[in-house]
Amino acid sequence: MGQQFDVVVIGSGPAGYIAAIRAAQLGLKTACVEKWKSPKGEARLGGTCLNVGCIPSKALLESSENYERVTEKFKVHGITASGVKLDVAQMLERKDRIVAKMTGGIAGLFKKNKITWLQGHGRLLGGDANAWQVSVEGDKGAETVLAKHVIVATGSRARHMPDVTVDNEVICDNEGALAFDKVPARLGVIGAGVIGLELGSVWRRLGAEVTILEGLPTFLAAADEAVSAEAWKIFTKEQGLDIQLGAAVTGVRRGKKGVVVEYQPQDGSAQTLECDKLIVSIGRVPNTEGLGAETVGLKIDSRGFIEVDDHCRSNLPNVWAVGDVVRGPMLAHKGEEEGVMVAEIIAGQKGHVNYATIPWVIYTAPEIAWVGKTEQQLKAEGVAYKSGKFPFAYNGRALGRDEPEGFIKMLADAKTDRILGVHAIGGQASELIAEAVMAMEFSASSEDIARICHAHPSMSEVMREAALAVDKRALNG
Ligand code: FAD
Ligand code: NAI
Numbered sequence: 001m002g003q004q005f006d007v008v009v010i011g012s013g014p015a016g017y018i019a020a021i022r023a024a025q026l027g028l029k030t031a032c033v034e035k036w037k038s039p040k041g042e043a044r045l046g047g048t049c050l051n052v053g054c055i056p057s058k059a060l061l062e063s064s065e066n067y068e069r070v071t072e073k074f075k076v077h078g079i080t081a082s083g084v085k086l087d088v089a090q091m092l093e094r095k096d097r098i099v100a101k102m103t104g105g106i107a108g109l110f111k112k113n114k115i116t117w118l119q120g121h122g123r124l125l126g127g128d129a130n131a132w133q134v135s136v137e138g139d140k141g142a143e144t145v146l147a148k149h150v151i152v153a154t155g156s157r158a159r160h161m162p163d164v165t166v167d168n169e170v171i172c173d174n175e176g177a178l179a180f181d182k183v184p185a186r187l188g189v190i191g192a193g194v195i196g197l198e199l200g201s202v203w204r205r206l207g208a209e210v211t212i213l214e215g216l217p218t219f220l221a222a223a224d225e226a227v228s229a230e231a232w233k234i235f236t237k238e239q240g241l242d243i244q245l246g247a248a249v250t251g252v253r254r255g256k257k258g259v260v261v262e263y264q265p266q267d268g269s270a271q272t273l274e275c276d277k278l279i280v281s282i283g284r285v286p287n288t289e290g291l292g293a294e295t296v297g298l299k300i301d302s303r304g305f306i307e308v309d310d311h312c313r314s315n316l317p318n319v320w321a322v323g324d325v326v327r328g329p330m331l332a333h334k335g336e337e338e339g340v341m342v343a344e345i346i347a348g349q350k351g352h353v354n355y356a357t358i359p360w361v362i363y364t365a366p367e368i369a370w371v372g373k374t375e376q377q378l379k380a381e382g383v384a385y386k387s388g389k390f391p392f393a394y395n396g397r398a399l400g401r402d403e404p405e406g407f408i409k410m411l412a413d414a415k416t417d418r419i420l421g422v423h424a425i426g427g428q429a430s431e432l433i434a435e436a437v438m439a440m441e442f443s444a445s446s447e448d449i450a451r452i453c454h455a456h457p458s459m460s461e462v463m464r465e466a467a468l469a470v471d472k473r474a475l476n477g
Contacts, residue, residue, distance in 0.1 A: 003116070005031045007346060008134050008147035010122035010291070012036070013047020015323025015335025016153030017106050022343035023151075024113035031145060032115055033122030033136050038100075043119045045106040046099075047155050048324075049332045052175045055102050057198055059095040060178060061363055064205035076402060086206060088182050095178070118143075124150065124292035129317035135292075149318045149346050152298075152306060153339065154291060156284040156324035161190070164252045170259055170277055171252065174199070177279045183207045188261055188275035190252075192219060192243050194362050195281035200241060201364050210241050211273055213263055215282075217246035222360070224374040224423040226389070226409055231368055231425055234405055252278065286325040301327075311351065312342050320346075334358050357440045361430040366406045369433035372421030372440055375411060384414035388446065388469030390462050392426040394477040397457035403427030408466040410436075410446055417445035417470070428459045435463055446470035 006028035009020045020032040036044045036051060044051055070081050110117050120138025127133050131146045158173035160166050168176030177199045183206045189196045192214035204210045220228040235241045246266035253260050258276040265271055286305045293300055299307040299315040306321040308314055314321050320342045323335030337358070341351030362368040378385045389409040392398035406426030412419050422436035439449055449467035454460045461476075468474045 002133075002144045002146060003031070004131075004146045005029050005116070005148070007031070007149045007151060007343070008033065008118075008122070008132070008145060009151045009153055010134070011047060011153035011155055011287075011323070011325075012045040012106065012117075013153060013155045013323060013335065014049045014332040015155070015325075015339045016047065016151065017045060017109070017339075018336040019151050019153060019322060019339030019343050020115050021109060021113050022340045023346060024115050026343060026347035026349075028343070028347060030113075030115045031118050031147075032110065033118045033120065033134065035119070035121045035138075044103045045110070045117065046103040047153075048157075048174075050102045050106070051099060052178060054332050056095045056099050056178045057174075057195075057202070058363060059098045060091065060202050061198065063091045063094065064202045065365055068205040073402065086183070088180070088206075092179060092181070118145065121290065122154075123290060124296045124298065124319070126296055132296075132319065149320065151339070151342055152291065152314070152319065152321040152325060153323045153335070154287040154325050155335075156286050156330055158280070159283045159285045161249070161252065161280060161282065164280065166280060170254060172277060172279050174279075174281065177277075177281075180277060184258075184276035185209065186258070186275040187211070188259060188273050188278040189213070190249055190261070190278065190280050191215070191282040192245075193281060193283065196279065197235070197241075197362060197364050199279060199281070201235075201239070204239065204241060205365075211275070212241060212243045213247040213249055213261065213273065214243060214245050215247065215249070217266065219243065219245060220362075220368075222374075223362075223368060224370060224409065224421070225376050226407075227368055227370065227423050227425045230406060231364070234366065234425075235364065284324065284330055288325060310353075311345060312338050328355060329358060329360065331358065331360070354441065357437050359433045359437050361433065363430065366403065366426045367429035368425045369429035370421065370423040371433055371437050372419065373411065374421060374423065375409075378411060378420060383420070385411050385420060386414050386417075386446075386470050387411050388466045388471070388474070390465035390469050390474055390477060392459070392462055394465075395457070395459065395462050397459050398427060398462070400457070401427055401459075403459075408432070408462045410449075410463075410466040410470050412446040412470050417447055419444055419446055419449070422463075422466070426459070426462070432459060432463055435460065 007023040007030045009032040012034040024030045118136045120136040125133040187208040189212040192212045248264045251262035259278040261273040322338035324330045337353045344351035359371045391407040393404040408424045411421040446467040454464045
């Protein structure tokens with residue numbers, strides 16, 4: 001008989017590795033199956049997030065912002081630099097070092113928490129509430145382990161377009177787009193979602209001429225409309241991203257040097273976009289192939305996600321699923337919350353995820369962040385609400401930081417004043433939103449935030465002013 005565990009987690013992305021750590025902390029004998037290999041062939045923990053997602057994209061983001069600061073933005077401070085050079089190889093090496101450090105850090109955490117790392121592809125073979133058999137097929141052969149509980153955390157991969165081969169050299173998904181060896185003169189992007197905007201902005205700052213083709217006629221439909229409108233203005237008019245909405249891509253072919261994209265803009269004419277590199281960022285699909293789902297009868301929904309209830313229970317006893325492979329936003333922190341919840345429920349505790357307070361952040365410059373309902377959602381739901389909005393342009397710290405763009409908008413229930421949503425576009429929005437998340441977790445009213453002392457001068461004062469503005473009594477504007 002193979003090794004026996006209380007919990008076997010399949011996948012070590014943020015949902016899986018956090019589930020494994022929490023299970024181990026709670027005294028459960030835990031293993032985590034992971035098959036990821038680095039480009040050099042080294043076994044790696046951390047999944048999409050650490051290897052080809054959140055962490056490397058934010059490393060490049062910082063490098064590209066520094067480049068733009070030194071070449072453009074410092075001028076206003078009276079600082080000019082000559083002879084500025086861009087060493088893309090060094091930039092990528094720094095990013096790779098951060099990735100290696102973070103993924104190595106998880107290996108360290110596994111050791112510390114006595115979690116067994118089973119290297120290879122995990123597959124459910126069969127079982128019941130007493131024990132599940134999971135096969136692990138690795139370089140050294142296959143083994144079968146037994147688990148009382150299985151947590152599936154197999155994540156997602158980039159959605160590709162039919163008939164368009166992603167080679168990650170010229171036509172790239174997120175993996176290739178994080179590793180261009182030089183700045184493409186002309187970069188094409190299909191999909192103006194989170195990846196398109198974040199990575200499009202990275203390469204624009206470094207000097208690429210960027211065209212983004214978006215299929216929908218609306219821009220950033222998930223965000224509050226006021227934020228989308230402000231972002232549109234800043235990204236297209238001020239920063240020069242060429243974003244074409246309602247563009248139907250009809251063909252993609254490799255040209256002599258780069259790529260030719262054929263598309264129809266909203267006017268229905270036939271257009272071509274020639275570029276040196278193309279990023280295809282049209283969403284992600286859950287990883288459920290080769291998992292043994294059909295063999296064991298694990299239910300998958302029509303969109304390919306593992307079906308789970310509010311507590312991430314699948315249709316099979318003691319089989320759970322968390323992270324990108326289940327419904328809900330494909331965000332690292334959402335997966336982490338689910339991982340903790342499931343581990344705690346398995347250990348006999350009361351796990352819970354408040355899906356209403358999961359923050360969203362888009363790491364463009366300025367950043368976009370929100371939590372809770374948008375104004376258009378409240379309108380559609382017929383909820384009576386009050387709204388307060390305050391611009392960063394009236395905030396001394398924002399001016400000092402040369403980040404006068406954007407605003408924070410707070411939406412509160414018209415009767416109870418309970419905060420229903422907070423929407424930010426501006427510098428440090430990713431950090432500022434934490435206050436709103438906490439306020440909503442504590443069911444705070446806008447009045448609560450308005451009466452909290454915020455340090456001066458700080459960007460966080462804009463949150464307080466937005467709260468005051470809900471009651472039409474902003475102090476500085
Ligand atoms: P994953 O991270 O995808 O991990 C799944 C793991 O399971 C992988 O390591 C895979 O190898 C392994 N696996 C799959 N099948 C098997 C199997 N059968 N056997 C063994 N192992 C298996 N989210 C944010 O919140 N903030 C961000 O800033 C952010 N930036 C992003 C930037 C980019 C470019 C991309 C692509 C994504 C970004 N995301 C971000 C999304 C985030 O990466 C995902 O939501 C997150 O990684 C999901 O975690 P997960 O654990 O569910 O899955
Ligand atoms: P996305 O869902 O954010 O955006 C995809 C965009 O492509 C949409 O606007 C969609 O309308 C468009 N689209 C789809 N098919 C198209 C087609 N055929 N032609 C033209 N446009 C088309 O997906 P994206 O950007 O690939 O990112 C995937 C996910 O990864 C995100 O939804 C998010 O969950 C996660 N992510 C999160 C980040 C963060 O939290 N900061 C950063 C990057 C990714």
